[in-house]
Amino acid sequence: MSERKYTDQHEWLEADGDLITVGITDFAQSELGDIVFIELPEVGAALSAGDEVIVIESVKAAGEVGSPLNGVVEAVNELLGDAPETVNEDPVGAGWLIKVRTDAAPDLSGFMDEAAYNSFTEDC
Amino acid sequence: MATTEVLLTTPLHSLHLELGAKMVPFAGYQMPVQYPAGIIQEHLHTRQRAGLFDVSHMGQLLVTGEAAAAGLESLLPIDLDPLPVNQQRYTLFTNDEGGVLDDLMICRRSETQFLLVVNAACKTDDLSYLQNYLSAENTVKMLEDRALLALQGPGSVAVMSELAPSLIALQFMQAAECEIAGVPCFVTRSGYTGEDGFEISLSVDCAETVARALLAFDSVMMIGLGARDSLRLEAGLCLYGHELNEQISPVEAGLSWAIARSRRSGEKKAGGFPGSERILQQITGAETQKRVGLLSQEKAPIRADTELQTVTGLPAGKVTSGAYSPAFERAIAMAYVPAKLAQPGTQLNALVRGKLRALEVVELPFIAHRYQQN
Numbered sequence: 001m002s003e004r005k006y007t008d009q010h011e012w013l014e015a016d017g018d019l020i021t022v023g024i025t026d027f028a029q030s031e032l033g034d035i036v037f038i039e040l041p042e043v044g045a046a047l048s049a050g051d052e053v054i055v056i057e058s059v060k061a062a063g064e065v066g067s068p069l070n071g072v073v074e075a076v077n078e079l080l081g082d083a084p085e086t087v088n089e090d091p092v093g094a095g096w097l098i099k100v101r102t103d104a105a106p107d108l109s110g111f112m113d114e115a116a117y118n119s120f121t122e123d124c
Numbered sequence: 125m126a127t128t129e130v131l132l133t134t135p136l137h138s139l140h141l142e143l144g145a146k147m148v149p150f151a152g153y154q155m156p157v158q159y160p161a162g163i164i165q166e167h168l169h170t171r172q173r174a175g176l177f178d179v180s181h182m183g184q185l186l187v188t189g190e191a192a193a194a195g196l197e198s199l200l201p202i203d204l205d206p207l208p209v210n211q212q213r214y215t216l217f218t219n220d221e222g223g224v225l226d227d228l229m230i231c232r233r234s235e236t237q238f239l240l241v242v243n244a245a246c247k248t249d250d251l252s253y254l255q256n257y258l259s260a261e262n263t264v265k266m267l268e269d270r271a272l273l274a275l276q277g278p279g280s281v282a283v284m285s286e287l288a289p290s291l292i293a294l295q296f297m298q299a300a301e302c303e304i305a306g307v308p309c310f311v312t313r314s315g316y317t318g319e320d321g322f323e324i325s326l327s328v329d330c331a332e333t334v335a336r337a338l339l340a341f342d343s344v345m346m347i348g349l350g351a352r353d354s355l356r357l358e359a360g361l362c363l364y365g366h367e368l369n370e371q372i373s374p375v376e377a378g379l380s381w382a383i384a385r386s387r388r389s390g391e392k393k394a395g396g397f398p399g400s401e402r403i404l405q406q407i408t409g410a411e412t413q414k415r416v417g418l419l420s421q422e423k424a425p426i427r428a429d430t431e432l433q434t435v436t437g438l439p440a441g442k443v444t445s446g447a448y449s450p451a452f453e454r455a456i457a458m459a460y461v462p463a464k465l466a467q468p469g470t471q472l473n474a475l476v477r478g479k480l481r482a483l484e485v486v487e488l489p490f491i492a493h494r495y496q497q498n
Contacts, residue, residue, distance in 0.1 A: 033146075033162055033163055034162045034163050034448075036424065036448045037422065037423045055424075055477065057424040057448075059163045059350060059354065059425065060158075060350055062427070088162075
Protein backbone atom coordinates (compact mmCIF):
# COMPACT_ATOMS: atom_id res chain seq x y z
CA MET A 1 0.00 0.00 0.00
CA SER A 2 1.17 3.47 -0.78
CA GLU A 3 0.96 6.41 1.53
CA ARG A 4 -2.63 7.70 1.82
CA LYS A 5 -3.29 10.75 -0.37
CA TYR A 6 -6.02 13.34 -0.24
CA THR A 7 -8.01 15.44 -2.74
CA ASP A 8 -9.38 18.94 -2.33
CA GLN A 9 -12.85 17.29 -2.53
CA HIS A 10 -12.14 15.61 0.85
CA GLU A 11 -11.54 12.15 -0.57
CA TRP A 12 -8.69 9.88 0.43
CA LEU A 13 -6.99 7.38 -1.87
CA GLU A 14 -4.66 4.50 -1.30
CA ALA A 15 -2.90 2.72 -4.14
CA ASP A 16 -2.05 -0.97 -4.21
CA GLY A 17 -0.32 -1.17 -7.58
CA ASP A 18 -2.89 0.12 -10.06
CA LEU A 19 -5.84 -0.60 -7.72
CA ILE A 20 -6.94 2.55 -5.91
CA THR A 21 -9.23 2.50 -2.88
CA VAL A 22 -11.30 5.69 -2.50
CA GLY A 23 -13.18 7.00 0.53
CA ILE A 24 -14.10 10.27 2.18
CA THR A 25 -12.10 11.81 4.98
CA ASP A 26 -12.97 12.06 8.63
CA PHE A 27 -13.35 15.81 8.11
CA ALA A 28 -15.89 15.19 5.33
CA GLN A 29 -17.98 12.70 7.32
CA SER A 30 -17.99 15.05 10.28
CA GLU A 31 -19.18 17.95 8.11
CA LEU A 32 -21.92 15.80 6.55
CA GLY A 33 -23.23 14.47 9.85
CA ASP A 34 -25.33 11.29 10.12
CA ILE A 35 -25.12 9.50 6.75
CA VAL A 36 -28.33 7.66 5.82
CA PHE A 37 -27.82 6.68 2.16
CA ILE A 38 -24.96 6.08 -0.24
CA GLU A 39 -25.33 5.48 -3.96
CA LEU A 40 -22.31 3.75 -5.51
CA PRO A 41 -21.53 3.09 -9.18
CA GLU A 42 -21.83 -0.38 -10.70
CA VAL A 43 -18.86 -2.69 -10.72
CA GLY A 44 -17.35 -2.52 -14.21
CA ALA A 45 -18.35 1.10 -14.80
CA ALA A 46 -15.72 3.17 -16.58
CA LEU A 47 -14.91 6.40 -14.73
CA SER A 48 -13.22 9.58 -15.80
CA ALA A 49 -11.54 11.82 -13.28
CA GLY A 50 -14.11 14.32 -11.98
CA ASP A 51 -17.20 12.18 -12.78
CA GLU A 52 -19.60 12.55 -9.86
CA VAL A 53 -20.33 8.86 -9.45
CA ILE A 54 -21.07 8.57 -5.74
CA VAL A 55 -23.91 10.26 -3.87
CA ILE A 56 -23.78 10.51 -0.10
CA GLU A 57 -26.92 11.69 1.65
CA SER A 58 -26.78 12.72 5.28
CA VAL A 59 -29.67 13.97 7.35
CA LYS A 60 -28.33 17.47 6.66
CA ALA A 61 -27.13 17.47 3.08
CA ALA A 62 -26.49 15.57 -0.14
CA GLY A 63 -22.86 15.34 -1.18
CA GLU A 64 -21.48 14.07 -4.47
CA VAL A 65 -18.10 12.42 -4.64
CA GLY A 66 -16.16 12.64 -7.88
CA SER A 67 -13.84 9.97 -9.17
CA PRO A 68 -10.29 11.22 -8.53
CA LEU A 69 -8.84 9.18 -11.43
CA ASN A 70 -9.63 7.53 -14.75
CA GLY A 71 -10.32 3.82 -14.43
CA VAL A 72 -12.82 1.02 -14.04
CA VAL A 73 -14.75 0.22 -10.86
CA GLU A 74 -13.37 -3.07 -9.60
CA ALA A 75 -15.31 -3.24 -6.33
CA VAL A 76 -17.83 -1.25 -4.31
CA ASN A 77 -18.35 -1.47 -0.56
CA GLU A 78 -21.54 -3.56 -0.40
CA LEU A 79 -21.72 -3.06 3.37
CA LEU A 80 -22.81 0.56 2.86
CA GLY A 81 -26.19 -0.38 1.37
CA ASP A 82 -27.52 -1.51 4.74
CA ALA A 83 -25.07 0.34 6.96
CA PRO A 84 -24.18 3.72 5.41
CA GLU A 85 -23.33 4.96 8.92
CA THR A 86 -20.12 2.90 8.64
CA VAL A 87 -18.67 5.91 6.82
CA ASN A 88 -19.33 8.05 9.90
CA GLU A 89 -17.86 5.43 12.20
CA ASP A 90 -14.75 4.44 10.23
CA PRO A 91 -14.31 6.65 7.16
CA VAL A 92 -10.75 5.59 6.32
CA GLY A 93 -11.24 1.90 7.14
CA ALA A 94 -14.44 -0.14 6.93
CA GLY A 95 -16.19 2.88 5.40
CA TRP A 96 -14.23 2.83 2.11
CA LEU A 97 -16.41 3.53 -0.95
CA ILE A 98 -14.99 2.05 -4.17
CA LYS A 99 -11.89 0.42 -5.61
CA VAL A 100 -10.84 1.66 -9.04
CA ARG A 101 -8.47 -0.16 -11.41
CA THR A 102 -6.60 2.64 -13.13
CA ASP A 103 -5.83 2.75 -16.85
CA ALA A 104 -2.12 3.14 -16.39
CA ALA A 105 0.28 3.09 -13.48
CA PRO A 106 -1.26 5.75 -11.26
CA ASP A 107 0.52 8.98 -10.58
CA LEU A 108 -0.63 10.23 -7.20
CA SER A 109 1.96 12.97 -6.92
CA GLY A 110 -0.61 15.66 -7.66
CA PHE A 111 -2.62 14.85 -4.52
CA MET A 112 -2.03 16.15 -1.02
CA ASP A 113 -0.26 14.20 1.69
CA GLU A 114 -1.70 14.09 5.19
CA ALA A 115 0.11 17.19 6.43
CA ALA A 116 -0.95 19.22 3.38
CA TYR A 117 -4.55 18.02 3.72
CA ASN A 118 -4.66 18.87 7.42
CA SER A 119 -3.56 22.41 6.74
CA PHE A 120 -6.04 22.56 3.84
CA THR A 121 -8.96 21.65 6.15
CA GLU A 122 -7.90 24.30 8.65
CA ASP A 123 -8.86 26.87 6.01
CA CYS A 124 -12.26 25.26 5.31
CA MET B 125 -18.90 31.24 2.73
CA ALA B 126 -18.92 34.32 0.53
CA THR B 127 -21.06 36.49 2.70
CA THR B 128 -20.24 39.62 4.56
CA GLU B 129 -23.52 39.55 6.45
CA VAL B 130 -22.94 40.04 10.16
CA LEU B 131 -24.70 37.25 11.98
CA LEU B 132 -26.34 37.83 15.32
CA THR B 133 -25.87 35.46 18.21
CA THR B 134 -28.29 34.32 20.89
CA PRO B 135 -27.59 34.64 24.64
CA LEU B 136 -26.64 30.93 24.68
CA HIS B 137 -23.92 31.32 22.04
CA SER B 138 -20.99 30.49 24.31
CA LEU B 139 -22.90 27.53 25.77
CA HIS B 140 -23.50 26.16 22.27
CA LEU B 141 -19.79 26.39 21.51
CA GLU B 142 -18.88 24.83 24.85
CA LEU B 143 -21.19 21.90 24.06
CA GLY B 144 -19.48 21.39 20.70
CA ALA B 145 -22.27 22.67 18.48
CA LYS B 146 -21.83 23.05 14.74
CA MET B 147 -23.02 26.58 14.08
CA VAL B 148 -24.75 27.58 10.84
CA PRO B 149 -26.31 30.81 9.59
CA PHE B 150 -30.09 30.76 10.04
CA ALA B 151 -32.44 33.73 9.69
CA GLY B 152 -29.59 36.15 10.34
CA TYR B 153 -28.32 34.29 13.42
CA GLN B 154 -25.53 31.87 14.13
CA MET B 155 -27.50 28.86 15.31
CA PRO B 156 -26.54 25.33 16.37
CA VAL B 157 -27.54 22.81 13.70
CA GLN B 158 -26.32 19.86 15.78
CA TYR B 159 -24.13 18.86 18.71
CA PRO B 160 -21.62 15.98 18.78
CA ALA B 161 -24.35 13.35 19.35
CA GLY B 162 -25.71 14.11 15.87
CA ILE B 163 -29.15 14.86 14.50
CA ILE B 164 -30.56 11.31 14.70
CA GLN B 165 -29.57 10.81 18.36
CA GLU B 166 -30.85 14.29 19.26
CA HIS B 167 -34.16 13.55 17.55
CA LEU B 168 -34.60 10.19 19.29
CA HIS B 169 -33.60 11.65 22.64
CA THR B 170 -36.32 14.30 22.35
CA ARG B 171 -38.96 11.66 21.50
CA GLN B 172 -37.86 9.40 24.37
CA ARG B 173 -36.70 11.80 27.08
CA ALA B 174 -36.34 15.60 26.86
CA GLY B 175 -34.65 18.00 24.47
CA LEU B 176 -33.70 21.62 25.18
CA PHE B 177 -33.86 24.01 22.22
CA ASP B 178 -32.55 27.56 22.00
CA VAL B 179 -35.23 29.42 20.06
CA SER B 180 -34.12 32.87 21.15
CA HIS B 181 -33.85 33.95 17.52
CA MET B 182 -37.65 33.97 17.31
CA GLY B 183 -39.44 37.28 17.74
CA GLN B 184 -41.34 38.05 20.92
CA LEU B 185 -43.68 40.97 20.27
CA LEU B 186 -45.77 42.64 22.93
CA VAL B 187 -48.93 44.43 21.79
CA THR B 188 -50.56 46.67 24.38
CA GLY B 189 -53.57 48.96 24.24
CA GLU B 190 -57.29 49.39 24.86
CA ALA B 191 -57.85 48.62 21.18
CA ALA B 192 -55.26 45.82 20.95
CA ALA B 193 -57.75 42.96 20.64
CA ALA B 194 -59.83 44.68 17.96
CA GLY B 195 -56.69 45.73 16.08
CA LEU B 196 -55.23 42.23 16.12
CA GLU B 197 -58.55 40.76 14.99
CA SER B 198 -58.35 42.98 11.91
CA LEU B 199 -55.08 41.21 10.97
CA LEU B 200 -55.63 37.65 12.22
CA PRO B 201 -58.48 35.13 11.61
CA ILE B 202 -58.93 34.75 15.34
CA ASP B 203 -61.55 35.58 17.98
CA LEU B 204 -59.82 37.14 20.99
CA ASP B 205 -63.02 37.74 23.03
CA PRO B 206 -63.21 34.20 24.43
CA LEU B 207 -59.42 33.96 24.93
CA PRO B 208 -58.70 33.98 28.67
CA VAL B 209 -55.60 35.53 30.20
CA ASN B 210 -52.64 33.14 29.88
CA GLN B 211 -54.23 31.14 27.08
CA GLN B 212 -52.28 30.77 23.85
CA ARG B 213 -53.47 30.08 20.30
CA TYR B 214 -51.82 29.32 16.97
CA THR B 215 -52.74 31.85 14.28
CA LEU B 216 -51.57 33.45 11.03
CA PHE B 217 -50.98 36.86 9.53
CA THR B 218 -52.83 36.58 6.22
CA ASN B 219 -52.38 38.89 3.22
CA ASP B 220 -54.99 40.42 0.88
CA GLU B 221 -54.57 37.53 -1.58
CA GLY B 222 -55.36 34.99 1.14
CA GLY B 223 -51.74 33.89 1.50
CA VAL B 224 -49.74 33.84 4.72
CA LEU B 225 -47.25 36.49 5.89
CA ASP B 226 -46.23 34.55 8.99
CA ASP B 227 -47.54 31.96 11.41
CA LEU B 228 -47.36 32.67 15.11
CA MET B 229 -48.45 31.97 18.65
CA ILE B 230 -50.53 34.60 20.43
CA CYS B 231 -51.07 34.61 24.19
CA ARG B 232 -53.31 36.96 26.14
CA ARG B 233 -51.34 38.53 29.02
CA SER B 234 -54.12 40.82 30.28
CA GLU B 235 -57.35 42.44 29.08
CA THR B 236 -55.27 44.83 26.98
CA GLN B 237 -52.01 43.00 26.33
CA PHE B 238 -50.94 40.15 24.01
CA LEU B 239 -47.61 38.38 23.55
CA LEU B 240 -46.88 37.16 20.02
CA VAL B 241 -44.12 34.68 19.18
CA VAL B 242 -43.22 34.95 15.49
CA ASN B 243 -40.67 33.43 13.10
CA ALA B 244 -37.15 34.83 13.24
CA ALA B 245 -36.99 35.48 9.49
CA CYS B 246 -40.26 37.45 9.61
CA LYS B 247 -39.93 39.30 12.88
CA THR B 248 -38.79 42.72 11.68
CA ASP B 249 -41.45 42.70 8.95
CA ASP B 250 -44.06 41.61 11.49
CA LEU B 251 -43.05 44.45 13.80
CA SER B 252 -43.41 47.16 11.15
CA TYR B 253 -46.61 45.54 9.87
CA LEU B 254 -48.17 45.74 13.33
CA GLN B 255 -46.88 49.27 13.87
CA ASN B 256 -48.36 50.34 10.52
CA TYR B 257 -51.74 48.68 10.82
CA LEU B 258 -52.57 48.90 14.50
CA SER B 259 -53.94 52.26 15.54
CA ALA B 260 -51.68 54.71 17.31
CA GLU B 261 -53.31 54.10 20.68
CA ASN B 262 -51.67 50.64 20.75
CA THR B 263 -47.98 50.09 21.39
CA VAL B 264 -46.02 47.32 19.70
CA LYS B 265 -42.67 46.37 21.11
CA MET B 266 -40.10 43.76 20.14
CA LEU B 267 -38.81 42.22 23.36
CA GLU B 268 -35.11 42.30 22.47
CA ASP B 269 -34.20 41.62 26.09
CA ARG B 270 -36.01 38.27 26.19
CA ALA B 271 -34.62 34.86 25.30
CA LEU B 272 -36.76 31.81 24.49
CA LEU B 273 -36.00 28.21 25.41
CA ALA B 274 -38.09 25.15 24.58
CA LEU B 275 -38.03 21.98 26.67
CA GLN B 276 -39.72 19.23 24.67
CA GLY B 277 -40.39 15.55 25.12
CA PRO B 278 -42.07 13.10 27.49
CA GLY B 279 -39.43 13.73 30.18
CA SER B 280 -40.12 17.48 30.31
CA VAL B 281 -42.84 17.23 32.90
CA ALA B 282 -40.65 15.35 35.41
CA VAL B 283 -37.99 18.06 35.07
CA MET B 284 -40.51 20.84 35.64
CA SER B 285 -42.04 19.00 38.59
CA GLU B 286 -38.70 19.52 40.34
CA LEU B 287 -37.82 23.00 39.06
CA ALA B 288 -41.24 24.68 38.86
CA PRO B 289 -43.99 22.35 40.16
CA SER B 290 -46.72 24.94 39.55
CA LEU B 291 -46.31 24.38 35.80
CA ILE B 292 -47.48 20.78 35.98
CA ALA B 293 -51.11 21.90 36.22
CA LEU B 294 -50.92 23.64 32.83
CA GLN B 295 -52.74 22.10 29.89
CA PHE B 296 -51.46 22.34 26.32
CA MET B 297 -51.41 26.02 25.23
CA GLN B 298 -51.88 27.41 28.75
CA ALA B 299 -49.34 29.82 30.24
CA ALA B 300 -48.08 30.83 33.68
CA GLU B 301 -45.41 32.87 35.36
CA CYS B 302 -42.98 31.04 37.61
CA GLU B 303 -39.41 30.95 38.83
CA ILE B 304 -36.88 28.47 37.49
CA ALA B 305 -33.52 28.37 39.26
CA GLY B 306 -34.44 31.68 40.88
CA VAL B 307 -35.11 33.34 37.53
CA PRO B 308 -38.55 34.80 36.75
CA CYS B 309 -39.93 33.10 33.66
CA PHE B 310 -43.08 33.21 31.55
CA VAL B 311 -43.86 29.67 30.44
CA THR B 312 -46.36 28.21 27.99
CA ARG B 313 -47.11 24.51 27.68
CA SER B 314 -46.44 24.28 23.98
CA GLY B 315 -43.74 23.68 21.42
CA TYR B 316 -43.20 22.56 17.87
CA THR B 317 -42.11 18.94 18.07
CA GLY B 318 -45.47 17.22 18.57
CA GLU B 319 -44.38 16.34 22.12
CA ASP B 320 -45.55 17.59 25.49
CA GLY B 321 -43.29 20.41 26.59
CA PHE B 322 -42.76 23.97 27.68
CA GLU B 323 -41.57 27.19 26.10
CA ILE B 324 -39.77 29.47 28.51
CA SER B 325 -39.50 33.22 27.93
CA LEU B 326 -36.96 34.91 30.17
CA SER B 327 -34.43 37.70 30.44
CA VAL B 328 -31.45 37.28 28.10
CA ASP B 329 -29.14 37.84 31.08
CA CYS B 330 -30.48 34.74 32.85
CA ALA B 331 -30.97 32.45 29.86
CA GLU B 332 -27.73 30.55 30.41
CA THR B 333 -28.46 30.05 34.12
CA VAL B 334 -31.81 28.45 33.34
CA ALA B 335 -30.42 26.44 30.41
CA ARG B 336 -27.71 25.02 32.67
CA ALA B 337 -30.27 24.22 35.39
CA LEU B 338 -32.28 22.24 32.82
CA LEU B 339 -29.21 20.53 31.35
CA ALA B 340 -28.22 19.41 34.85
CA PHE B 341 -30.92 16.73 34.55
CA ASP B 342 -29.71 13.45 33.03
CA SER B 343 -32.83 13.33 30.90
CA VAL B 344 -32.18 16.70 29.22
CA MET B 345 -29.97 17.08 26.18
CA MET B 346 -29.34 20.18 24.05
CA ILE B 347 -30.87 19.83 20.57
CA GLY B 348 -30.00 21.67 17.37
CA LEU B 349 -31.98 22.96 14.41
CA GLY B 350 -31.43 19.75 12.43
CA ALA B 351 -33.43 17.61 14.83
CA ARG B 352 -35.89 20.45 15.41
CA ASP B 353 -36.72 20.22 11.71
CA SER B 354 -37.10 16.43 11.57
CA LEU B 355 -39.20 16.48 14.78
CA ARG B 356 -41.61 19.11 13.44
CA LEU B 357 -41.80 17.33 10.11
CA GLU B 358 -42.72 13.99 11.75
CA ALA B 359 -45.34 15.96 13.70
CA GLY B 360 -46.74 17.27 10.38
CA LEU B 361 -46.26 20.90 11.42
CA CYS B 362 -45.83 23.70 8.88
CA LEU B 363 -42.60 25.66 8.55
CA TYR B 364 -42.89 29.19 7.23
CA GLY B 365 -41.06 29.52 3.90
CA HIS B 366 -41.70 25.84 3.17
CA GLU B 367 -45.33 24.81 3.75
CA LEU B 368 -46.46 28.40 4.24
CA ASN B 369 -45.80 31.47 2.14
CA GLU B 370 -47.53 34.49 0.63
CA GLN B 371 -49.11 32.38 -2.13
CA ILE B 372 -50.45 29.46 -0.11
CA SER B 373 -53.72 29.89 1.77
CA PRO B 374 -54.28 28.49 5.27
CA VAL B 375 -57.01 26.25 3.82
CA GLU B 376 -54.65 24.67 1.29
CA ALA B 377 -52.15 24.25 4.12
CA GLY B 378 -54.72 22.24 6.09
CA LEU B 379 -54.95 24.95 8.73
CA SER B 380 -58.68 25.70 8.47
CA TRP B 381 -58.88 24.77 12.15
CA ALA B 382 -56.91 27.97 12.87
CA ILE B 383 -59.71 30.09 11.35
CA ALA B 384 -61.99 30.86 14.33
CA ARG B 385 -65.59 29.70 13.93
CA SER B 386 -66.90 33.21 14.64
CA ARG B 387 -64.82 34.61 11.74
CA ARG B 388 -66.35 32.28 9.15
CA SER B 389 -69.11 33.08 6.68
CA GLY B 390 -72.49 33.73 8.29
CA GLU B 391 -71.07 33.95 11.84
CA LYS B 392 -71.19 37.02 14.10
CA LYS B 393 -67.65 38.28 13.37
CA ALA B 394 -67.40 36.88 9.83
CA GLY B 395 -64.46 38.02 7.67
CA GLY B 396 -62.68 41.30 8.39
CA PHE B 397 -59.13 39.94 8.17
CA PRO B 398 -56.86 40.27 5.11
CA GLY B 399 -57.79 37.89 2.30
CA SER B 400 -60.88 36.73 4.18
CA GLU B 401 -63.06 36.51 1.04
CA ARG B 402 -60.79 34.04 -0.71
CA ILE B 403 -60.01 32.09 2.44
CA LEU B 404 -63.66 31.77 3.56
CA GLN B 405 -64.72 30.71 0.07
CA GLN B 406 -62.08 28.00 0.11
CA ILE B 407 -63.32 26.64 3.45
CA THR B 408 -66.71 25.85 1.98
CA GLY B 409 -65.56 25.13 -1.57
CA ALA B 410 -63.09 22.70 -3.03
CA GLU B 411 -59.40 23.45 -2.81
CA THR B 412 -57.26 22.88 -5.88
CA GLN B 413 -54.16 21.74 -3.97
CA LYS B 414 -53.61 20.15 -0.58
CA ARG B 415 -50.74 19.64 1.83
CA VAL B 416 -49.97 15.95 2.25
CA GLY B 417 -47.48 13.66 3.93
CA LEU B 418 -45.29 11.40 1.80
CA LEU B 419 -43.52 8.24 2.94
CA SER B 420 -40.62 6.68 1.03
CA GLN B 421 -39.47 3.05 1.20
CA GLU B 422 -35.90 4.30 1.21
CA LYS B 423 -33.72 6.26 3.60
CA ALA B 424 -32.31 8.96 1.33
CA PRO B 425 -34.07 12.26 2.08
CA ILE B 426 -36.20 13.75 -0.69
CA ARG B 427 -35.53 17.40 -0.18
CA ALA B 428 -37.56 20.59 -0.58
CA ASP B 429 -38.32 21.65 -4.19
CA THR B 430 -38.09 18.10 -5.59
CA GLU B 431 -40.63 17.68 -8.42
CA LEU B 432 -43.36 15.07 -8.00
CA GLN B 433 -45.06 13.06 -10.73
CA THR B 434 -48.01 10.72 -10.95
CA VAL B 435 -47.23 7.08 -11.74
CA THR B 436 -48.07 7.94 -15.36
CA GLY B 437 -45.56 10.78 -15.40
CA LEU B 438 -47.85 13.82 -15.07
CA PRO B 439 -46.74 16.73 -12.88
CA ALA B 440 -48.00 16.31 -9.30
CA GLY B 441 -46.60 19.25 -7.35
CA LYS B 442 -43.47 19.78 -5.32
CA VAL B 443 -41.92 18.71 -2.04
CA THR B 444 -41.89 21.52 0.54
CA SER B 445 -39.90 19.77 3.30
CA GLY B 446 -38.10 16.45 3.30
CA ALA B 447 -36.03 14.64 5.88
CA TYR B 448 -34.85 11.30 7.13
CA SER B 449 -37.32 10.16 9.78
CA PRO B 450 -35.65 8.42 12.72
CA ALA B 451 -39.08 7.04 13.73
CA PHE B 452 -39.75 5.30 10.40
CA GLU B 453 -36.07 4.84 9.50
CA ARG B 454 -37.15 6.05 6.07
CA ALA B 455 -37.42 9.33 4.24
CA ILE B 456 -40.54 11.41 4.84
CA ALA B 457 -41.71 14.61 3.20
CA MET B 458 -44.53 17.10 2.99
CA ALA B 459 -45.74 18.45 -0.33
CA TYR B 460 -48.55 20.29 -2.07
CA VAL B 461 -50.29 18.04 -4.58
CA PRO B 462 -53.44 18.49 -6.70
CA ALA B 463 -56.46 17.74 -4.47
CA LYS B 464 -57.37 14.63 -6.46
CA LEU B 465 -53.98 13.12 -5.61
CA ALA B 466 -54.20 13.88 -1.89
CA GLN B 467 -55.96 10.66 -0.86
CA PRO B 468 -53.84 8.51 1.50
CA GLY B 469 -52.53 5.50 -0.39
CA THR B 470 -51.97 7.42 -3.61
CA GLN B 471 -48.66 6.41 -5.21
CA LEU B 472 -46.42 9.18 -6.56
CA ASN B 473 -42.86 9.45 -7.81
CA ALA B 474 -40.22 12.00 -6.96
CA LEU B 475 -37.61 12.86 -9.54
CA VAL B 476 -34.22 12.78 -7.76
CA ARG B 477 -31.06 13.21 -9.85
CA GLY B 478 -32.82 11.80 -12.92
CA LYS B 479 -34.21 8.75 -11.12
CA LEU B 480 -37.76 8.09 -9.95
CA ARG B 481 -38.25 7.44 -6.25
CA ALA B 482 -41.58 5.96 -5.16
CA LEU B 483 -43.60 7.72 -2.46
CA GLU B 484 -46.96 7.03 -0.89
CA VAL B 485 -49.38 9.72 0.30
CA VAL B 486 -50.03 9.21 4.03
CA GLU B 487 -52.09 10.89 6.75
CA LEU B 488 -50.53 13.79 8.66
CA PRO B 489 -49.11 13.87 11.23
CA PHE B 490 -46.66 11.03 10.64
CA ILE B 491 -46.29 10.68 14.43
CA ALA B 492 -49.29 11.27 16.71
CA HIS B 493 -49.06 14.40 18.86
CA ARG B 494 -48.63 13.80 22.57
CA TYR B 495 -49.73 17.13 24.01
CA GLN B 496 -51.01 17.45 27.59
CA GLN B 497 -54.76 17.59 27.05
CA ASN B 498 -57.21 16.29 29.66
